[in-house]
Amino acid sequence: MTVPALALEGVGVDRAEVPVIHDVTLDAAPGAVTVILGANGAGKTTLMDGIAGLAKVRSGTIRLDGTPIEKLATFRRARAGLGYVEQARTTFRTLTVEQNLLVSQSGDGDLGTVYKLFPELDKRRNLQAGYLSGGEQQMVVLGRALVTAPKVVLIDEMSLGLAPLVVRRLMTTVGELASMGIAVVLIEQFANLALAAGDHAHVLRKGGVVFSGPCSELRGDDERLHRLYFGGPPLTTPGPSTGPVPGGGATPDAPRNGPQESERP
Numbered sequence: 001m002t003v004p005a006l007a008l009e010g011v012g013v014d015r016a017e018v019p020v021i022h023d024v025t026l027d028a029a030p031g032a033v034t035v036i037l038g039a040n041g042a043g044k045t046t047l048m049d050g051i052a053g054l055a056k057v058r059s060g061t062i063r064l065d066g067t068p069i070e071k072l073a074t075f076r077r078a079r080a081g082l083g084y085v086e087q088a089r090t091t092f093r094t095l096t097v098e099q100n101l102l103v104s105q106s107g108d109g110d111l112g113t114v115y116k117l118f119p120e121l122d123k124r125r126n127l128q129a130g131y132l133s134g135g136e137q138q139m140v141v142l143g144r145a146l147v148t149a150p151k152v153v154l155i156d157e158m159s160l161g162l163a164p165l166v167v168r169r170l171m172t173t174v175g176e177l178a179s180m181g182i183a184v185v186l187i188e189q190f191a192n193l194a195l196a197a198g199d200h201a202h203v204l205r206k207g208g209v210v211f212s213g214p215c216s217e218l219r220g221d222d223e224r225l226h227r228l229y230f231g232g233p234p235l236t237t238p239g240p241s242t243g244p245v246p247g248g249g250a251t252p253d254a255p256r257n258g259p260q261e262s263e264r265p
């Protein structure tokens, strides 16, 4: 059996001494995109921070290529092959694109791979990152994770504040990262965009997993997503009180938050 690149078993994570994540078991396969969904405050970022070593893992085990890492310092997890593109992470604005990549480079990390993935950056490698567009800056941030030659890349809401067209452009690279053999773990506000790019999905509610299965099971099923995000009785009729879809619709133009239904009491 193939060892998952990342495997969590019974993981609990605290934020400021408060338990936020409870008993999460999931894994991410090399060469696949694993999507983590959930409403605002469900605990997605806290889970990512726990995996990366930025929040306290209270219980359970986290394995990277079969080796437990939950007790390692953040930089050791990174050296072991864990890349983390944090939410709203920025570039070093006064350094050039190339310098941004060089300061992050380690191991077998290769700038050529980044320039191949993002020809936009290749053309601007000597430009200070502060002069780049928002989308190009996000490419630099992704590139900085890539030049550490990671086995696993956690990506937390890379679409934040970006135009729909740019989000679509960045989403294409998620699949390309996976095709390089990287295990990609993706948190994304636009649920159906993430489900279109992903292989396997986990939905978090109140810090616990309420769904694990293939992305195809949830793709386009906004009503089921509502139930999973918020719980509550099944929706029968759409109406003004139901609000829009959580993170949803198939495009970044679609609204984010929405009505409720439950698969778990």
Ligand SMILES: Nc1ncnc2c1ncn2[C@@H]1O[C@H](COP(=O)(O)OP(=O)(O)OP(=O)(O)O)[C@@H](O)[C@H]1O
Binding pocket: 015, 016, 018, 020, 038, 039, 040, 041, 042, 043, 044, 045, 046, 047
């Ligand atoms: N630094 C912190 N100190 C205390 N509580 C926090 C802290 N950061 C987050 N929390 C709480 O932990 C819970 C989970 O937050 P988290 O940011 O992980 O959720 P999320 O699913 O990533 O939400 P969003 O989509 O809004 O980023 C929330 O109740 C939040 O208020």
